[in-house]
Amino acid sequence: MTAKDIEGLLNRVEKPARYAGGEYNSVYKNTEDLGIRFAFAFPDVYEIAMSHLGLRILYYLLNEREDTWCERVFAPWTDMEALMKQKGIPLFALESRDPVSGFDFLGFTLQYEMGYSNVVNMLSLAGIPVLSSEREDGQPFVIGGGPCAYNAEPLADIFDFFVLGEGEEVLTPILDTYRSWKEKGGTRQEFLERVALIEGVYVPSLYNVEYREDGTVKSVLPTDARFFKRINKVIVKDLDRAFFPEKIIVPFMDIVHDRIMLEIFRGCTRGCRFCQAGMVYRPVREKSPQVLAEQAERLIKNTGYEEVSLASLSTSDYTHLEPLVKTLISAHGNKGVGLSLPSLRIDSFSLDLIKEIQKVRKTGLTFAPEAGTQRLRDVINKGVTEEDLMDSVGAAFSAGYNNVKLYFMVGLPSETKEDIEGIADLVYKVVDKYYATDRENRGRGLKVTVSTSCFVPKPFTPFQWQPQDKIDIFRAKQETLRKRLKHRNISYNWHQPETSYLEAVFARGDRKLSKVLIRAWELGCRFDGWKEHFDFAKWQRAFEDCGVDPDFYAVRKRDYDEVLPWDHINVGVSREFLKRENERAKKGSTTPHCREGCINCGIMELFGGGVCDASY
Amino acid sequence: MPVIRTQFFKKDTAKYISHLDLIRTMQRSVRRADIPVEYSKGFNPHSKIAYGPALAVGLSSDGEFLDMELKERMEETEFIKRLNASLPAGLGVTAAEYIPDGAPSLSVIINAAEYRITGRTETTEQNVGQRIRKFFALDDVLIERTDKRGREKKLNIMPMIVEVEKIEVADGQVVIEVIIDTGSKSNLKPTDLTGALERHTGLLLEETGIHRKRLLVRRGGGYLPPLRVYD
Incomplete structure (x- = not known):
């Protein structure tokens, strides 16, 4: 049985639309005219994968090429996986239903560490060797990109190469190189050695890692002087002129972010010290409101979506936010198209803006104070005050909002009992603010949803040297909050600390973890980001079987002179800057955001002046 | 307000979508087609489209129906042409006619x-x-x-x-x-x-x-x- 006739299977699985393809705006091509078959892979289930903005952009970018057909392939849910195994159907692309094992490229986007076991599982379902060293001519090149590619050392044995930075810039030279290599009929090794010379490409097999006796890295060096000693990420310099699709696939089924995502800027001017995205996506580059209005117009026309969401790391930092919101609402509000503004910051939240949005569609409000006390918010450089939060929720309650979400982290560096109690205190102040709001203005029935995640120290952040809390300490902190947050208006959610622990291991891991990952998959691990599938005991066994101590990666404090497994990757933000910020964190002193003055993070040295929109 | 009664089919990949998916897909197709559909008032406006009895996931059909309320009348042939140009593969309109004011709904008849x-x-x-x-x-x-x-x-x-x-x-x-x-x-x-x-x-x-x-x-x-x- 081949995937071409999966019809009989689709009636037997949950949500068959995950595998059926044929969505509006999906791209179909004649395979005879093609030089390159590219499978864009996301190691999670359809509704998550399809919500990813990068997929939406790169799918059309690649399909602009006449010689290339980019299709999609996602992790089949466990019911479909079982049926595919039973019937001998290999992993297939959604559009053509052809097995991906015959493709030229299998390109994974690596958004979070907990998807790694799904990568291994998808390779296995495709019948592609899990180890890059075992792949032969005629098998696809397995490549990876996205934020986790910046420290992809735990995946070094599995991937043929990684793309560092923004795919719009680097995929075209990679595919051009591939075509000329394929026409000449070279070996796999020859292609890897050629592609390694492209800026932004990291071929792990062309780098040797040596370790010290204590298990830390001694050096990471290229096997030949031709290759970069440090690999720089690449970026799009002018977002207004960067490729952005005029249409996106409109899924039949409900997905997580089922709306148009209009990317208003990349990078972030805030320097929250825990935030990897805020560091690795630098420099800040804004799109002009004129370009955005045109893109919104075309996307609405070509998709029929009823909602546009402004996507960025910190919506309210967009310079032209108010005029943009007004333009979009006056142009599309009468057609029932709503606007949502995620990632609003507490301090610059304006009531006018809420009222503007509310004309069309009422969405819930989310605020992220991240920490419970001013001292700790200064340590992480969050830069918001209790007054900011109270002003914002006060304005929201007066405007009739009664549903507020608050996000915090536990386990932040230097955190004490007071900081934990501070979270609960702050939540109760929000509740009090609601009851202090004029009865006539406020909505009926307050609901405050409090979520705490467990802090995971990430590479390329000022906290990359910091230890993570141990699992039982996380649990004790969550227990304190659980007891304090018992109230009819409050619901409290917390993250499983075991998941965050594993995330910390892989986020700052080295190449020794490849074998642990493969072992865990052999033991049955997959969909680790899903509570119902995550099996910590299996992971513990995998570490034991491989003789690797996970604590070494998660809870160990690093010294500044230690070589970190990702030191040979250059994201632009300098090690010196990160060190300086970590020291300032220890003193509890904040660093102003980039628009108040350049803080010399290092990004200008990598890309030269004129690239960062925050500096003039 | 004019109400146009529409017959459509659901087959091939479209038969794997649920009734809720169909409602969403139709709403978006109508917007793409720039058909002057009426919207409900309130915080989450949705287009005024009423359906006949739901079809189970995985079943195909040649005879499904919906009633759509329009802000203004448009030619039936134009309506069919524009909607068909905007529907995804597997969904298609085969007939459409205006029904008189006060005609009973599909779910009644x-x-x-x-x-x-x-x-x-x-x-x-x-x-x-x-x-x-x-x-x-x-x-x-x-x-x-x-x-x-x-x-x-x-x-x-x-x-x-x-x-x-x-x-x-x-x-x-x-x-x-x-x-x-x-x-x-x-x-x-x-x-x-x-x-x-x-x-x-x-x-x-x-x-x-x-x-x-x-x-x-x-x-x-x-x-x-x-x-x-x-x-």
């Missing part, structure tokens, strides 16, 4: 549907045809059904079978065409019928073999197409 059921058999054809006919001649065939409160109860499906139109057995292929109760008053799920049929006849029905030919209005011993029922 539709009470039956015609299905085509296909299957395979390995036994001698004579036998199979007889067994199928014998099944449809039974007075009582009980199935288990859970009611809204979660209680199990037995249900006789035979009174809900309105008419058996065709039983055809040739080259190991079985084709059955049947009209059954469909709608809010009395509703027989086609899969309940095929399940009972398999149990009683040993027939193997194809997983993809249930097709709804059309939704119907049954009145005084005859059948009317929903498009022209205005009272």
Whole structure:
């Protein structure tokens, strides 16, 4: 049985639309005219994968090429996986239903560490060797990109190469190189050695890692002087002129972010010290409101979506936010198209803006104070005050909002009992603010949803040297909050600390973890980001079987002179800057955001002046 | 406000989408087609489109219906052309007509549907045809059904079978065409019928073999197409 006739299977699985393809705006091509078959892979289930903005952009970018057909392939849910195994159907692309094992490229986007076991599982379902060293001519090149590619050392044995930075810039030279290599009929090794010379490409097999006796890295060096000693990420310099699709696939089924995502800027001017995205996506580059209005117009026309969401790391930092919101609402509000503004910051939240949005569609409000006390918010450089939060929720309650979400982290560096109690205190102040709001203005029935995640120290952040809390300490902190947050208006959610622990291991891991990952998959691990599938005991066994101590990666404090497994990757933000910020964190002193003055993070040295929109 | 009654099909990949997915897909297709649909008021405006009885996931159909309220009248042919240009593969409009003010809704008038059921058999054809006919001649065939409160109860499906139109057995292929109760008053799920049929006849029905030919209005011993029922 081949995937071409999966019809009989689709009636037997949950949500068959995950595998059926044929969505509006999906791209179909004649395979005879093609030089390159590219499978864009996301190691999670359809509704998550399809919500990813990068997929939406790169799918059309690649399909602009006449010689290339980019299709999609996602992790089949466990019911479909079982049926595919039973019937001998290999992993297939959604559009053509052809097995991906015959493709030229299998390109994974690596958004979070907990998807790694799904990568291994998808390779296995495709019948592609899990180890890059075992792949032969005629098998696809397995490549990876996205934020986790910046420290992809735990995946070094599995991937043929990684793309560092923004795919719009680097995929075209990679595919051009591939075509000329394929026409000449070279070996796999020859292609890897050629592609390694492209800026932004990291071929792990062309780098040797040596370790010290204590298990830390001694050096990471290229096997030949031709290759970069440090690999720089690449970026799009002018977002207004960067490729952005005029249409996106409109899924039949409900997905997580089922709306148009209009990317208003990349990078972030805030320097929250825990935030990897805020560091690795630098420099800040804004799109002009004129370009955005045109893109919104075309996307609405070509998709029929009823909602546009402004996507960025910190919506309210967009310079032209108010005029943009007004333009979009006056142009599309009468057609029932709503606007949502995620990632609003507490301090610059304006009531006018809420009222503007509310004309069309009422969405819930989310605020992220991240920490419970001013001292700790200064340590992480969050830069918001209790007054900011109270002003914002006060304005929201007066405007009739009664549903507020608050996000915090536990386990932040230097955190004490007071900081934990501070979270609960702050939540109760929000509740009090609601009851202090004029009865006539406020909505009926307050609901405050409090979520705490467990802090995971990430590479390329000022906290990359910091230890993570141990699992039982996380649990004790969550227990304190659980007891304090018992109230009819409050619901409290917390993250499983075991998941965050594993995330910390892989986020700052080295190449020794490849074998642990493969072992865990052999033991049955997959969909680790899903509570119902995550099996910590299996992971513990995998570490034991491989003789690797996970604590070494998660809870160990690093010294500044230690070589970190990702030191040979250059994201632009300098090690010196990160060190300086970590020291300032220890003193509890904040660093102003980039628009108040350049803080010399290092990004200008990598890309030269004129690239960062925050500096003039 | 003018209301346009529309007949459409749902097949190929589109048959794997649920009724909720269909509602969303239609709403977006209408916006793409720039059809002047009316929106509901309130915080989450949605286009005013009402559907006939839902089709189960995995089933194809040639005769589904919806009523759409428009802000202003547009030519029926133009409506069909524009909507078809905007619908994804597997969905398509075959007819559309305005209904008079105050005409009853689809869910009020539709009470039956015609299905085509296909299957395979390995036994001698004579036998199979007889067994199928014998099944449809039974007075009582009980199935288990859970009611809204979660209680199990037995249900006789035979009174809900309105008419058996065709039983055809040739080259190991079985084709059955049947009209059954469909709608809010009395509703027989086609899969309940095929399940009972398999149990009683040993027939193997194809997983993809249930097709709804059309939704119907049954009145005084005859059948009317929903498009022209205005009272």
